[in-house]
Amino acid sequence: MTTLLWTIFHVLVFPGLLFCVVVGLLLAGLDRKLVARMQNRVGPPLLQPWYDFLKCCGKETIIPRHARRGLFLAAPVLGFAALITAALFIPVFSYSVYSTSADLVVILYLLTVVGVSMIVGAAASGSPFAGVGLSREMVAMISYELPFVLVMLAVGRMAGVGTPLGVTFSLQAIVDWQAANGNLLFHWSMIPAALAMLFVIPCEIGMHPFDIAEAETEICEGTLAEYSGPPAGLFRLTHCVKMYVMCALFCVLFLGGISTGYAALDALVMVVLSVVLTFVTMSVPHAVCARFKVEQVFKFYWTVVAGLALISLILVWLGL
Amino acid sequence: MFQRMIDKSMAKSPWIFHINAGSCNGCDIELVSVLTPRYDAERLGFRLTGTPRQADIVVVSGPVTSQTKDRLVRTLAQVPEPRVVVSLGSCPRSGNVFKGSYCVDGPLEKYTHVDVSVGGCTPKPEAIMAALAKASEILAEKRKEMRQA
Ligand code: SF4
Numbered sequence: 001m002t003t004l005l006w007t008i009f010h011v012l013v014f015p016g017l018l019f020c021v022v023v024g025l026l027l028a029g030l031d032r033k034l035v036a037r038m039q040n041r042v043g044p045p046l047l048q049p050w051y052d053f054l055k056c057c058g059k060e061t062i063i064p065r066h067a068r069r070g071l072f073l074a075a076p077v078l079g080f081a082a083l084i085t086a087a088l089f090i091p092v093f094s095y096s097v098y099s100t101s102a103d104l105v106v107i108l109y110l111l112t113v114v115g116v117s118m119i120v121g122a123a124a125s126g127s128p129f130a131g132v133g134l135s136r137e138m139v140a141m142i143s144y145e146l147p148f149v150l151v152m153l154a155v156g157r158m159a160g161v162g163t164p165l166g167v168t169f170s171l172q173a174i175v176d177w178q179a180a181n182g183n184l185l186f187h188w189s190m191i192p193a194a195l196a197m198l199f200v201i202p203c204e205i206g207m208h209p210f211d212i213a214e215a216e217t218e219i220c221e222g223t224l225a226e227y228s229g230p231p232a233g234l235f236r237l238t239h240c241v242k243m244y245v246m247c248a249l250f251c252v253l254f255l256g257g258i259s260t261g262y263a264a265l266d267a268l269v270m271v272v273l274s275v276v277l278t279f280v281t282m283s284v285p286h287a288v289c290a291r292f293k294v295e296q297v298f299k300f301y302w303t304v305v306a307g308l309a310l311i312s313l314i315l316v317w318l319g320l
Numbered sequence: 321m322f323q324r325m326i327d328k329s330m331a332k333s334p335w336i337f338h339i340n341a342g343s344c345n346g347c348d349i350e351l352v353s354v355l356t357p358r359y360d361a362e363r364l365g366f367r368l369t370g371t372p373r374q375a376d377i378v379v380v381s382g383p384v385t386s387q388t389k390d391r392l393v394r395t396l397a398q399v400p401e402p403r404v405v406v407s408l409g410s411c412p413r414s415g416n417v418f419k420g421s422y423c424v425d426g427p428l429e430k431y432t433h434v435d436v437s438v439g440g441c442t443p444k445p446e447a448i449m450a451a452l453a454k455a456s457e458i459l460a461e462k463r464k465e466m467r468q469a
Binding site for chain 2: 032036039040041042043044045048050051052054055056057058059060061062129219220221224225226227228229232
């Protein structure tokens, strides 16, 4: 009975639904505020993403005549559910709920499901703008997925040297290794991988300089072109929660060893670190850069970012 | 309670979609200037959206030419309820200097209900801001009416 209650608590409150949504909305609001301040504006209130989501819930849902009704409505729910599931596998430092031998692989696939649900929704809406958007989303996915996997391999190898396989994909093992041997961010051979991961974060989320799939000025919001009302709100919410999930993943992969031992305090540290990461990886590029072209994103990720990750991987494999 | 929260956030997050119905581009530039750091409409929650499906406030500028008429009507039909239509500048009101031209099919009132109308050629950014603030109030009222109906 108590285990059942704990499971419900984990899924719905911490580190699941409620925690993710609250922190995600907070990060998104902070990001908009920070960008506004950097552009010398007052900026929207901190709760703006929350208002946006609620407003979307109050609007009419229009289903276009050419859309596949079921898929069109199921896609946002599927994406959101996959993202919350992925969040369950990310330990808040030492506080881990579901730890398996290969959570990193599970998270990788679940994050892909989030992207794919966007593509499916766009394809089901039957709009040409969404068609262009989904092809661009695919390019973005191909771009960031390669460096992302390389980073994970490097981290897994570093933390799993002593294990029989020589490589580990368990986040719990990675966190434990860092608690014993110091954070991965401060091992010189891992610094290129950390840099690569910092570049992966905004592209995975689809933040401004890399938001080629949702370019509202060129292709009418791209993948979201036909969505209105609550489903559109859910896609926006997924976007906000993804900001937290990616930041948390970075914290666990590279700063996993700074656990305080208390779950509440750990959660607080996680939120603070996520705010810092949001500032560095999302707000600053957003305020500074104009949107990249599709091929520029692809080229940048497969040369510079993948190169950085590869350097780390080779160094780690050589035992440095 | 949830419904009440939605009512409250309606006026706080109005997204704007802009339709150019044959305008001379003066009003369009002035609308964009409202979003610049000097006037910063985003502090009131305004955001320029790229698709009519996610719009709450539709801003129409230009005298409604015969070329844009059908597109205007079709685009307005794609905006989900509740929605507010704002006419920007003197053109959609009266036709302005283009009045009487063979290719002008205005005014805008012929095709849709106009909630807020800003005069001027072009209107000042302050006037546009005031009109948008008014429009977001009307949006919240419409939402309440829609819920009670
Ligand atoms: S009102 Fe004046 S500035 Fe605006 S579109 Fe008409 S002619 Fe141009």
